[in-house]
Amino acid sequence: MFGKTLTAFCATLFSATLLTACGESIDKTAYEANDQNCTPDHIKSLPDSPDREGLMEKCMTRGSYQKSDAKTW
Numbered sequence: 001m002f003g004k005t006l007t008a009f010c011a012t013l014f015s016a017t018l019l020t021a022c023g024e025s026i027d028k029t030a031y032e033a034n035d036q037n038c039t040p041d042h043i044k045s046l047p048d049s050p051d052r053e054g055l056m057e058k059c060m061t062r063g064s065y066q067k068s069d070a071k072t073w
Contacts, residue, residue: 031051
């Protein structure tokens with residue numbers, strides 16, 4: 001009984017790993033903030049994800065955001 005359960009568990013684990021590895025690979029260059037990727041059409045073409053939200057934030061603050069100096073009161 002234990003042998004069958006262990007075999008079934010290992011087969012399930014192997015299948016899940018194989019399917020995950022064969023999933024759609026994400027092109028990380030599509031999420032870099034540059035002139036080409038910060039166009040509204042490109043951002044709309046990306047799937048809704050935290051990476052897309054991060055790209056939008058980077059595009060909105062690109063070039064204009066400057067970290068303020070630390071205050072020493």
